[in-house]
Amino acid sequence: MERIDIGGIAVETEIVGTGPPLLFLHGGDYVAQNRACLDRLARRFRVVAPRHPGFGATPRPAWFRTVHDIAYLYLDLLDRLDLNDATLVGHSFGGWVALEMAVRSQARLGRLVLIDSLGIKTGGREERDIADIYALPAEEVLRRSFVDPAGAVPDYAVLGDAELLAIARDREATALYGWKPYMHDPALVHWLHRITCPALVLWGDQDGIAAPAYGERLAAALPGASFERVAGAAHYPQIEQPDAVAAAIEAFAQEKRP
Amino acid sequence: MTANGMQAKGMKVWHFSEMAYHPAWEHLGDSYRVTIPSRLFDPKIGADLYHRYLDEWALCDELGINIMTNEHHATATCADSVCTIPMAILARETKKVRLLALGMPIGNRNDPIRVAEEYSMIDVISRGRLDMGFVKGVPFEISPANTNPADLTERFWEAHDLILKAMTSHDGPFNWEGTHFQYRSVNVWPRPYQQPHPPVWTPVGSAGSASEAAARGITIGVLNTGWARTPAIFEAYRSKARDVGREPRLDKLAYMALIGVGRTREEGWRRADQILDYSRTSGNVAPQFASPPGYVPAAGAAQMLKGGGAMAARATRVQTKDGHPINPRTMTVEQAIDAGLSFAGTPDDVWDQLKAFYDHVGGFGHLLMMGQGGHISHEDTVDNLTMFSKEVLPRLAELG
Numbered sequence: 102m103e104r105i106d107i108g109g110i111a112v113e114t115e116i117v118g119t120g121p122p123l124l125f126l127h128g129g130d131y132v133a134q135n136r137a138c139l140d141r142l143a144r145r146f147r148v149v150a151p152r153h154p155g156f157g158a159t160p161r162p163a164w165f166r167t168v169h170d171i172a173y174l175y176l177d178l179l180d181r182l183d184l185n186d187a188t189l190v191g192h193s194f195g196g197w198v199a200l201e202m203a204v205r206s207q208a209r210l211g212r213l214v215l216i217d218s219l220g221i222k223t224g225g226r227e228e229r230d231i232a233d234i235y236a237l238p239a240e241e242v243l244r245r246s247f248v249d250p251a252g253a254v255p256d257y258a259v260l261g262d263a264e265l266l267a268i269a270r271d272r273e274a275t276a277l278y279g280w281k282p283y284m285h286d287p288a289l290v291h292w293l294h295r296i297t298c299p300a301l302v303l304w305g306d307q308d309g310i311a312a313p314a315y316g317e318r319l320a321a322a323l324p325g326a327s328f329e330r331v332a333g334a335a336h337y338p339q340i341e342q343p344d345a346v347a348a349a350i351e352a353f354a355q356e357k358r359p
Numbered sequence: 360m361t362a363n364g365m366q367a368k369g370m371k372v373w374h375f376s377e378m379a380y381h382p383a384w385e386h387l388g389d390s391y392r393v394t395i396p397s398r399l400f401d402p403k404i405g406a407d408l409y410h411r412y413l414d415e416w417a418l419c420d421e422l423g424i425n426i427m428t429n430e431h432h433a434t435a436t437c438a439d440s441v442c443t444i445p446m447a448i449l450a451r452e453t454k455k456v457r458l459l460a461l462g463m464p465i466g467n468r469n470d471p472i473r474v475a476e477e478y479s480m481i482d483v484i485s486r487g488r489l490d491m492g493f494v495k496g497v498p499f500e501i502s503p504a505n506t507n508p509a510d511l512t513e514r515f516w517e518a519h520d521l522i523l524k525a526m527t528s529h530d531g532p533f534n535w536e537g538t539h540f541q542y543r544s545v546n547v548w549p550r551p552y553q554q555p556h557p558p559v560w561t562p563v564g565s566a567g568s569a570s571e572a573a574a575r576g577i578t579i580g581v582l583n584t585g586w587a588r589t590p591a592i593f594e595a596y597r598s599k600a601r602d603v604g605r606e607p608r609l610d611k612l613a614y615m616a617l618i619g620v621g622r623t624r625e626e627g628w629r630r631a632d633q634i635l636d637y638s639r640t641s642g643n644v645a646p647q648f649a650s651p652p653g654y655v656p657a658a659g660a661a662q663m664l665k666g667g668g669a670m671a672a673r674a675t676r677v678q679t680k681d682g683h684p685i686n687p688r689t690m691t692v693e694q695a696i697d698a699g700l701s702f703a704g705t706p707d708d709v710w711d712q713l714k715a716f717y718d719h720v721g722g723f724g725h726l727l728m729m730g731q732g733g734h735i736s737h738e739d740t741v742d743n744l745t746m747f748s749k750e751v752l753p754r755l756a757e758l759g
Contacts, residue, residue, distance in 0.1 A: 163538075166510075236394075236502060238647055239668075257664045265661035273653040273660065277509035 113152040118143025122184040125150040128193030129275030138343035155274030172201035179209040186211035204292040213300040221290040245309025293322040300326035305334035370755040375427040376731040377437035391643040392434040420453035422748035427459040432503035450485035462492020466515035467504035475525040487552035492560040499648040509653025566595035573599035580613040586699030587678040613725035619703040620746040631703030636733025706750030
């Protein structure tokens with residue numbers, strides 16, 4: 102694990118594999134469980150996977166409070182590592198960050214992959230686009246998140262202190278950035294037209310946190326996007342179906358540009 | 360003078376009721392909070408209950424017992440959802456006793472200036488009898504307010520600083536462009552009656568929070584911590600107060616107990632048993648609301664994760680004198696007395712239990728008396744408060 106200093110923040114960053122650059126932005130929870138998918142991607146890409154400020158062991162300065170801050174930080178990271186024509190992959194909360202980056206600058210981006218991404222609101226004020234994970238019973242959140250929760254969720258009783266602390270920080274930071282407005286930026290949907298690079302929207306076909314219909318609306322708002330369902334997965338397809346997700350990303354990266 | 364050198368001029372007593380809407384309880388299951396439908400609140404019964412609770416507080420003016428309110432939201436355990444509303448009524452209905460709102464959840468309210476205005480008006484109308492509490496709020500207050508749990512503490516302290524500055528600035532507007540609150544013209548009317556401002560209180564439940572309050576000279580109210588957990592909290596307060604050069608006075612420390620007094624031990628215990636329904640119900644909440652992320656610092660949250668979650672952590676909060684956990688939902692009067700949560704029985708019993716607790720924790724200057732709770736009737740509440748005032752209160756002068 103490397104520490105890359107960006108603007109005074111020592112960002113915990115994993116860099117694995119060789120090949121064209123791929124920046125992977127994790128979601129709010131189960132960050133360690135992305136391992137299998139990242140390892141598979143590392144066979145074809147140079148995978149750069151930072152832990153967002155406030156998450157894991159990455160510090161968060163007091164002034165650094167919004168998803169916009171994370172977006173600018175990673176635009177700086179692309180500059181710092183001099184990544185060009187990068188494939189930007191964001192999952193869930195990390196998909197929101199990816200969208201915020203892409204509406205600001207696609208100068209170093211070749212392609213965008215969104216996996217069960219959050220970040221926009223399309224429904225009315227009394228409709229809930231994204232399930233309220235803070236108000237639902239824990240068992241229901243798990244049922245909505247995973248087709249097979251038992252196969253994905255770690256046994257917290259046997260995890261080490263450092264790992265538990267990292268998870269607690271992940272959850273705290275997700276709340277900090279995403280509590281209100283809940284997991285979205287009200288204006289973001291109106292700027293998605295700026296994202297003109299090819300985009301692939303991947304969605305667990307049983308996602309109960311943000312339904313596939315939400316993903317279809319997101320894909321429809323992105324000028325160059327296609328939408329694909331991932332069978333046998335809910336909100337975390339890269340955890341439940343790592344090979345299928347990695348294969349879809351690899352195929353997308355090899356497609357000829359329109 | 361107590362062993363720890365703290366001075367006091369006799370203990371003050373405050374009558375506290377949560378204005379429970381207990382008629383709904385029989386319709387509720389495992390959770391009395393957050394998501395329960397308000398169709399279970401009958402406004403006609405509710406009106407009777409509000410007037411009854413206000414009458415009991417008004418009686419305190421004659422009994423020499425001070426008054427304490429609090430607030431909770433979306434719950435049948437506490438129908439007082441705005442702590443300053445009963446205080447506004449009592450500011451005029453009473454003439455002598457002090458009025459403690461413990462208090463205002465300033466990290467959950469969007470407008471600290473409005474809080475300063477409410478408190479200032481009550482202080483002026485009551486001619487300087489307000490004690491003002493600022494509370495962080497229990498975790499299940501987060502959902503009704505939809506405030507961010509991850510930065511609650513820093514929002515709380517910014518609101519606290521802004522409210523005090525607003526109440527003590529008398530030369531026209533000032534500017535406040537903080538992290539959480541922005542105003543370009545803070546100018547609160549009226550200014551408070553008490554100068555520089557009414558006494559500030561906060562409830563705490565840990566040594567760390569007590570220490571934070573001590574550094575700022577804030578009076579702490581300690582609730583539901585009992586025989587096992589209270590000494591360390593009070594000691595942290597005294598120790599920090601000394602560190603920062605403040606005299607650790609007894610009147611900076613308050614302890615809440617559920618109190619049932621009767622002519623016989625049986626009568627006192629029966630009253631305490633009914634009041635104890637507060638303790639048996641107030642923690643009934645769906646687990647997902649018991650510890651929103653960030654409410655507890657990450658290190659504590661990590662340990663909770665390991666230990667099976669927030670509900671498991673809550674289950675060990677009430678303990679017997681020898682450190683065994685008591686299930687708050689089924690707690691008996693005998694267990695509550697053993698745990699130091701309740702003082703009950705004859706006036707002599709209550710005095711003996713209170714004095715033993717007082718000595719055990721190193722003394723305190725305020726007794727927050729829950730003299731009403733659960734299903735206890737109006738007649739019993741009046742008799743409970745009256746007997747306490749006549750038979751126990753005079754003896755408290757010697758504490759300190």
